[in-house]
Every structure is written in C-alpha cells, then in structure tokens.
Amino acid sequence: MCGRPREIAFTLPPRFITQNHGDQKNNEQDKKEEEDMKMEPQRDVLAHRGSLVPSGDGFGWSLLCTSSKRGGGPPPGMASRLCFSVEYRHSSEQLMVFLLRLSNLPPCFHGNVTMVELRLLPDDRRPRQAKARGTGPDPEFTDCFIFQVSALRVLRSTLSVCVLSVEQDGKRHVVGRVLFPLEGEFGQAGRVLWRDLETEEDPQCSELGDVQISLSYSTSLQRLSVVVLRARGIQLLTDAGVCVQVILQKHTQVVKMKRSCVVKGENDPYFNFKTTFKLRPQHLDEACVRFELQQPSSVRSEPPIPLGVLVLGPFMYSRGPQLQHWIDMVNTAQEPVTLWHGLRRPT
Template identity: 30%
Template sequence: MMGHAPEPLSTSAPAGTTAVPGLIPDLVPRIPWPRWVFIITALAAGALIISCLLCVACCCHRRHQRPRKQPKDKEAVGLQSARSSTTAHLVQPDVDILESSSEGARKWGRLLLSLEYDFGSQEIRVGLRQATDLKAEGTADPYARVSVSPQAGHRHETKVHRGTLCPMFEETCCFPVPQAELSRTTLQVRLLDFKRFSEHEALGELHLPLDTVDPQHVLERWYQLGPPGTAEPKQIGELCFSLRYVPGSGRLTVVVLEARGLSTGLAETYVKVQLILNQRKWRRKKTSTKKGTTTPYFNEAFTFLVPFSQLQSVDLVLAIWAHRLQFRAEPVGKVWLGPRASGQPLQHWADMLAHARRPIAQWHHLQPPREVDRALGLHPQRRLPRPRS
C-alpha cells in the first residue's frame, strides 16, 4: 500500500541458521571478564608463538651449518705476547717451559755415607749406609758401585736390594790411597737399577772430592745425588753364564753361554772355569776356542761335584783368555762368585742357592785379572786332592 511505512528489518536470524560474522562480538559481552585480560592473554600467546618459531628456525639453521675451520696462519698466543706483569700469571705456560722447569728441579735422591782415613795403612774406608727417595718407574732393584777416580778398575759393588727405592746397604769398603794423593782423589758412588739380561739403568751419582772432608775424623752425613753421567768408563767386556746346584747330589753345573763387548784384535778366545776351595786352586775346565770374534758363543756345560758341607768354602772363577796376534794367551777379564764375593756375583750365587735345581742365568761385567787375584788371596800351597765322585 502506498500509505503504509515500510516495516523495519528484523535483527534476529531465522531458526536453523548461524550468524558467523557476529559470533565473537556477541560472545565477548556475555563473558564476565574485563577487557584488559583479553589483551594480555592475546599478547602472551603471540609472544609464545613467535618464540617457538624462532627456536625452530635456529635449530634448523645450526643443523645445516658446517663448522668453520680455524685459519692456519692464526697467530699463536703465549706468555711472550702478554707483556703485562699483572696478566702473565693468568695465562697457562707453554708445555716446553713446564718440562724444562720440572727437569731442572728434579731430585735424584740422597745417600748416607761415612768416611774414615786410616793413616797407618793409608786407605780410605767408605761406609755405605742407605739411600732414600731414588727416582725410577715404579720400583727398582738398586745397588751401589763405589770407586776412587785416579785408580782404574778398583771398585766395590754392594748387594742388590729387590723392589725398593730406599735401600739399606750397611756395607763398608776400603781403597788404598796414599796420603800424598789424598787431595787429588775423588770418591765416586753410582746408584744403578739391576737388570738381569739388559743394561743396568743409572739412578744417580755422587762425586765427592776428598780434599773437601776432614780425614782425621769419622764423618757420617747425607749427600744429595746428582744426575747420572753420560757413560761409564770403558768396560773390558761381559760374560753370560748360568748356575745350577742340586743339594742332594752336590752337583754344581756351570753353563758358559756367550760373551760380548770384547776388544778387537783377539785372534782366539776361550773361557776357563775354575773352582777354589779354602783359597787354594782345586778344579779347572775350559771351553772350546772361538776365532776372530768379539762376541763368541759357547753354550758349553761343566759339572763339578761340590758337597753341600763344602759349599760355603768354595769360590768360582770364570776367566776369558785370548790369543792376541803373535802373542801367547793371557787373561782378558775374570768374574768371581761365591760366599766371599760382593755385588752382582754374590747376588747370582745367592739366587742359585735360593732356587735349587733351577738354572739361573745372568750377564756379568769382567773385572781386571790382577784385581780378582788380589781379592782372592790364593795360598801358594799344592792343590787339594779331588773328592771321589
């Protein structure tokens, strides 16, 4: 009709339909929360979503990124570049500096000695008491070798002490030194680690000039050991042999194995094995002759009948004899074993008795023949009769 006004549109949606555009604005007024809560929640959710996205992006970037190599020509930083005295102690020193400082401050142990000079017999009496704080890898088998400098070849070896770095020697040795040469004499003590089949390792040395001590009084004090020398005086040579003793049958078996380090110019060499009973020559045998070599190999066995009751009165001497070019045979060096011996020979003899019925082999340094003969002090009587086998 022309006279009627138009009816207003209804704001309500018909039944069965959903007004999507007006859903959130209609729900917000109905929730009894203030408007600022919605704003803070929206900001927090947005910040959380952005943080998660950034973390995922960083992880993916690091996974695909390759590590960069340091440039080879990068300048090394050491103590020399840090000139400031206030920051030098904060920088770790170089390894070379640490090694040199530790080597310089290394201690080689101490040795307790007693010295006494007898003006009547004109000899120096040296008492080796003990050593402490020896340096070795783990434990060692130390022994001491004592000599005086002007005299060549005359020396004393102590007993070997097993598995210790603080050996108790308690041994005394004497060296003839004229009073006029006392001020020019130097006492030398060398500590070594015993090795049965290889070169003995030096543990420390002591060089004591006798003009620095008072010979009129018995002196006993501790001395600091120094580093071992580069090399010992040239040796005559070495001899390897084994010993075996059977107490029941009284059989002493000596197997001469080989020698080494002999001087050149020896045309023929052989070994004499001699038994001495009560300081008198008793029995003797010898090996075959080896020609033109400084390392002769023998591997020959000799058996002697020595009753157990006489074992403490027997000395065993092995001597290397040689024919030099156009000269007669003469002894090159000797090794003396037995209850009256000392050092390594005495230790070898004791090991033979401690391990009865088992062969005990060992290398020995040869000693000058005159020195061994003087130490044996043989009587010039006729030989004793051989026991019946």
C-alpha cells in the first residue's frame, strides 16, 4: 500500500518593487506637486475675479468675471488702467492672456462700446479682438486668448493691448494702449496685473524733447508717406533755428534722404513737413525711417548740430511704441497713424 506523498511547503515570495517603479511613483508625486504649485497663481486670479470653465469656442478656457466691485480694486489714482493676467504653459508652448476689466475710462467714452485689440509683437500683424460687457467707466471682459509661441520666442515678445472706443456710427477712437514686455514676467504666472494706458496726450519722458509723426502706407501705390507735424520741449543750443532730416534706410544702406526748411528759434516748432518714399511691400520688414532734429551750424562749411534722433521701423530696428507705430501703419493701409515719440541722443 502506497503512502501519501509528503507535502511540500509553498510560500509566496515577498513583493519586490524595483527601483524603476519607485522612481516612477516619486516622479508622479513630484509632477502632482508641481501642478499644484502652478495652479496656485491661477487660483489667485480666480479668487480675485471669477472662475475658469471649459469653453466651446476653441480656445479651451473662458474667464467668467464677477462683479467689478468684488476683489481688490485698481491702484489709487485717476489714470485709465487695464486689468489682465498672463500665463505661459511650457508643455504646450502656449501663452494665455486673460482680459479682466478696464478702470477709470474718460467720461467721453462711457456711452460707447469698448473693444480691445491684442497683438504679440513683433510677429503678429492681424490683431485679435474682444468686446467688453456693458459700458460705463469700468467695462468688464470674459475673454481668454491663446498664442502659440515657443519658449525661446516668448521671452523676446511684447504683448500689445490697444483699447478702442466705438461710437454708434462705427467711428473708432483710440483710448490708449498697454505695451507689456514678457521677459521676466513668468515667475508668478497668473497673478493679477494692473497697467496704466498710454495715451497720445501723455507727455513723453524724454529730456531731449518729443516729435509728432504721422505714417501711412499705400500698398497699391507702393508708397510710404511721412509727415513730421511738430515737436515740443526741444533743447536748442543756438538761435539758428531747427530743421528735421528724414532718412529711409534698408539695413545700413541709406536709400533716400530729405530735409525740411529751418524753423527759427522755437522750442516747440511746427514743421508740417510732408514727404513720400517708394517702398515695395516685401521691403516693409527690412526698411526703417530715421528722423534727426538738427540745428544749422553758424559756420556754413560745418555740418549741422544733431539735437536728437528717432527710428521707426520693424523689430529689426525698433521696440516699444516705435515698433507699434510701424505695425499699426502696416495693418491700417492708406490710413495715417499719428503718435508722439521721445527723442534719444545721437550715436
């Protein structure tokens, strides 16, 4: 008679977690903590103005603003201001711009529709538009704009926001603009920002004086029209008067040079100097206009004395308001664009 086989002891081996799995868990935990940290600034925006919800307009998000009386108000002062927020998402290379509201619009614009035009300089030529909810001194927005831009290029870009007031007959007035360089602004992504609107009537911060320039471009005629209207606060060195020299350049090459008549001994001279240049559309990105205010020398054989210079052109030559002036001219063909600019020292 055969006996039963002896039982063999069997035990499950202890569960073993490889180093790779452990690293994966740690990485997942680190990612979660990083996402929570990124959401903190956004929660600050939401607490201030409202909440973000999925949108069906293709942008991915919409900003629902609460009453303008809630949350922190604008900084003290009577200047017109824009409230907005910016955030850059490195994973998708997207710059998100949240429009919140405007504050302290001038009374003459309270009954009009308020619109804004956004561009990401220097590349955007076609503006993105948003319309405010309601009218009055503090109109609000419910808009989020997404710009697809690489991490390297976004640091070299400037956000331009132009505020427009539109009358019932469709006539538009420029209330002011905000130029917001993005370099160094992503340390606290999503925080609420207040910026004063720059207006044409604002005095320029130039110790050498300012000059008012009008630019227009005709695509059909391939013609650039330039008008030097007037100047203010010019620091005259003598009583010989002042003139303005206008130069069209391509890279470092001078294409054409023109000079106005001399206006005698005035700190706020009125030039109304009009001139035109032949310029093909494909050269708009490589040409610029250089303005130089000069005083004739007392000795005829000597060159004139430079008082200050100004360069208007694309990103290759200009930044800030000077660049914006050129872009506005390109985008509003055949319509003159007039702005004040501060002079800088000749180099």
